[in-house]
Amino acid sequence: MSFFDYFKTKKQNTASIAKERLQIIVAHERTTRNQPDYLPQLQQELLDVIRKYVSIREEDIQVQLDKNGNCSVLELNVTLPE
Amino acid sequence: MAKIIVVTSGKGGVGKTTTSASIATGLAKRGKKTVVIDFDVGLRNLDLIMNCERRVVYDFVNVINGEATLTQALIKDKHVDNLYILAASQTRDKDALTKEGVEGILNKLAETYDFIICDSPAGIEHGAQMALHFADEAIVVTNPEVSSVRDSDRILGILQSKSRRAELGMDPVGEHLLLTRYNPERVLKGEMLAVEDVKEILAIKLLGVIPDSQSVLNASNQGVPVILDENSDAGQAYSDAVDRLLGEDKEHRFLDIQKKGFFKRMFGG
Numbered sequence: 001m002s003f004f005d006y007f008k009t010k011k012q013n014t015a016s017i018a019k020e021r022l023q024i025i026v027a028h029e030r031t032t033r034n035q036p037d038y039l040p041q042l043q044q045e046l047l048d049v050i051r052k053y054v055s056i057r058e059e060d061i062q063v064q065l066d067k068n069g070n071c072s073v074l075e076l077n078v079t080l081p082e
Numbered sequence: 083m084a085k086i087i088v089v090t091s092g093k094g095g096v097g098k099t100t101t102s103a104s105i106a107t108g109l110a111k112r113g114k115k116t117v118v119i120d121f122d123v124g125l126r127n128l129d130l131i132m133n134c135e136r137r138v139v140y141d142f143v144n145v146i147n148g149e150a151t152l153t154q155a156l157i158k159d160k161h162v163d164n165l166y167i168l169a170a171s172q173t174r175d176k177d178a179l180t181k182e183g184v185e186g187i188l189n190k191l192a193e194t195y196d197f198i199i200c201d202s203p204a205g206i207e208h209g210a211q212m213a214l215h216f217a218d219e220a221i222v223v224t225n226p227e228v229s230s231v232r233d234s235d236r237i238l239g240i241l242q243s244k245s246r247r248a249e250l251g252m253d254p255v256g257e258h259l260l261l262t263r264y265n266p267e268r269v270l271k272g273e274m275l276a277v278e279d280v281k282e283i284l285a286i287k288l289l290g291v292i293p294d295s296q297s298v299l300n301a302s303n304q305g306v307p308v309i310l311d312e313n314s315d316a317g318q319a320y321s322d323a324v325d326r327l328l329g330e331d332k333e334h335r336f337l338d339i340q341k342k343g344f345f346k347r348m349f350g351g
């Protein structure tokens with residue numbers, strides 16, 4: 001390996017890419033972890049209803065249940081097309 | 083009161099069995115009455131690592147099914163006193179481990195032993211869930227690599243929701259990160275996740291860092307847990323981990339490149 005190659009590979013630093021990817025996937029999986037079983041079905045049905053009026057893609061809708069003490073919040077996020 | 087410790091990971095081949103053998107041996111060497119149980123039904127391995135494969139007559143499932151007593155099935159370790167091994171069954175029936183059966187055996191063992199080490203199979207299915215269900219503490223074995231870290235996080239989720247402690251609303255299972263197959267040289271080159279990275283992502287207490295070491299293979303070739311190779315880096319790292327498990331405050335070693343590695347880097351390959 002030449003002197004310059006050494007710095008090139010050093011710059012690439014695949015470990016930091018790994019860390020970033022992990023932070024994203026782990027954060028995502030933690031929020032979906034303790035979700036009730038009915039959530040995917042609920043999401044599908046909401047998608048069907050919204051599609052009666054606006055055309056959206058599958059990934060434009062997000063449903064999530066958050067528990068705060070004794071109160072649960074159902075969060076519904078829909079991204080409408082421009 | 084016996085302490086039940088599961089050695090788990092989600093991902094396969096990361097070093098659970100190597101760890102179970104060394105931690106159990108280390109605890110026994112420190113005078114704790116210890117039993118180590120192989121939960122890997124169908125794929126028994128622990129007996130090989132501990133060099134008792136030819137002394138297995140009855141196994142875990144035989145005891146659950148009442149075909150043998152615990153006393154008949156427990157194998158006394160040849161290397162250290164205070165240590166017994168309960169081998170996994172080679173039956174192909176993965177459901178042979180019932181929750182009630184496992185609980186009965188653990189309760190019985192808890193009467194005489196200080197530590198019960200459960201060597202979990204890979205995965206997050208039935209076998210892995212049985213191994214962690216009754217745990218008081220969990221050693222989460224992780225390699226510095228994306229799929230292993232992700233699987234460790236999943237296992238943490240299961241510990242927090244499906245263990246007996248979680249189901250009964252007791253104090254949560256104690257979580258310990260054991261980073262294994264660590265290579266400081268590759269970390270320095272930016273090719274491998276650093277111990278701080280993994281700690282930050284999983285956000286649990288660090289029990290130890292075991293270097294990636296030829297001594298592990300040498301030990302397993304001979305059927306001697308690597309912790310008994312007191313001159314080896316991996317053996318010493320496991321020994322420190324056992325001390326920490328028992329509450330000692332020990333500085334982490336083997337996180338940086340050993341001295342000779344520096345010159346090798348400058349002048350060698």
Ligand SMILES: Nc1ncnc2c1ncn2[C@@H]1O[C@H](COP(=O)(O)OP(=O)(O)OP(=O)(O)O)[C@@H](O)[C@H]1O
Binds near residue numbers: 098263264299302
């Ligand atoms: N620190 C280490 N350095 C080098 N090799 C290691 C280290 N730890 C484990 N190994 C090797 O990795 C392989 C897998 O180890 P081990 O059987 O302990 O993993 P496991 O998690 O129990 O696997 P499984 O999921 O199949 O039960 C073995 O060949 C072992 O020698």
Ligand SMILES: [Mg+2]
Binds near residue numbers: 127202203
């Ligand atoms: Mg194993």
